[in-house]
Amino acid sequence: xxxxxxxxxxxxxxxxxxxxxxxxxxxxxxxxxxxxxxxxxxxxxxxxxxxxxxxxxxxxxxxxxxxxxxxxxxxxxxxxxxxxxxxxxxxxxxxxxxxxxxxxxxxxxxxxxxxxxxxxxxxxxxxxxxxxxxxxxxxxxxxxxxxxxxxxxxxxxxxxxxxxxxxxxxxxxxxxxxxxxxxxxxxxxxxxxxxxxxxxxxxxxxxxxxxxxxxxxxxxxxxxxxxxxxxxxxxxxxxxxxxxxxxxxxxxxxxxxxxxx
Numbered sequence: 001x002x003x004x005x006x007x008x009x010x011x012x013x014x015x016x017x018x019x020x021x022x023x024x025x026x027x028x029x030x031x032x033x034x035x036x037x038x039x040x041x042x043x044x045x046x047x048x049x050x051x052x053x054x055x056x057x058x059x060x061x062x063x064x065x066x067x068x069x070x071x072x073x074x075x076x077x078x079x080x081x082x083x084x085x086x087x088x089x090x091x092x093x094x095x096x097x098x099x100x101x102x103x104x105x106x107x108x109x110x111x112x113x114x115x116x117x118x119x120x121x122x123x124x125x126x127x128x129x130x131x132x133x134x135x136x137x138x139x140x141x142x143x144x145x146x147x148x149x150x151x152x153x154x155x156x157x158x159x160x161x162x163x164x165x166x167x168x169x170x171x172x173x174x175x176x177x178x179x180x181x182x183x184x185x186x187x188x189x190x191x192x193x194x195x196x197x198x199x200x201x202x203x204x205x206x207x208x209x210x211x212x213x214x215x216x217x218x219x220x221x222x223x224x225x226x227x228x229x230x231x232x233x234x235x236x237x238x239x240x241x242x243x244x245x246x247x248x249x250x251x252x253x254x255x256x257x258x259x260x261x
Contacts (some may be wrong), residue, residue: 080119084112137171138162141178145196158196159213166205170257173233174198174207180226181209181253189213189251205239205259212250218243230255 091105092138132140138160145156165172178196185191191213198207218227227243234241234255 072261078135080112080116082114084109087112132168132171132175137166138173140171140175141198144175144179144182147187148194154184154192154194156194156196159198161199162197163200170205170237173237173257174205174255176233177207177230177253177255178209180230184226185211185213185251188216191250200259203259206256207253207255207257209253215247215249215251217246217247218245 023098087105091102091109094101094105124172129243135143141160145158149155165171183196185194189211191211193210193212195210196208198205200206230253231241234257237257239255242254243251244254
């Protein structure tokens with residue numbers, strides 16, 4: 001009588017053990033499915049947050065570009081139009097008494113108007129979405145320097161040492177800083193020598209622009225001549241911006257960015 005009882009007990013034990021293992025497996029499977037679902041939800045939330053952050057960064061970049069253009073208009077276009085208004089007023093004063101002087105003032109006003117028109121076109125050109133237009137940073141800067149040499153007669157000395165292509169954001173920032181620096185040099189510095197150095201270290205991207213122009217006091221010109229725009233572009237990428245200049249001693253601009261080769 002004991003043998004059947006033992007067999008029944010073993011059968012019950014085996015069935016119970018099997019049921020327990022199946023239950024554990026089911027619980028593990030349910031837990032894995034729940035974990036996967038939670039991970040997908042977290043990933044979706046993270047993706048939405050990243051998308052919102054990207055939109056905020058894009059909006060901030062757009063706002064900074066608008067501010068830069070506003071400063072450019074105030075510094076350059078505003079100056080040209082103010083000077084033109086003065087010349088027109090002078091022409092009106094001499095219109096009835098001295099036609100030669102009136103004509104001279106009108107010619108100067110016309111030249112100032114042409115200069116203002118060039119300023120508008122240049123400002124609009126800088127609003128292009130893709131500053132590099134599909135070119136490499138080296139090629140884009142080379143074209144920029146070629147145009148600078150044609151306009152100023154200055155042959156720039158430059159060295160671009162980039163072991164690998166930069167991201168679009170960094171490349172555009174470097175291009176804009178060089179563009180703004182060259183614009184300032186051609187307008188205000190009366191320089192005859194311009195040097196540009198772009199190179200990388202183990203953890204930094206280093207950009208330096210120098211000229212031998214008339215110089216200025218950087219502590220008194222912190223918002224004009226595109227300086228603030230260059231500073232904002234550098235800081236937006238976590239970099240450091242410095243400018244060294246004094247009257248009669250040219251100008252040196254340094255921008256350093258984080259870099260991982």
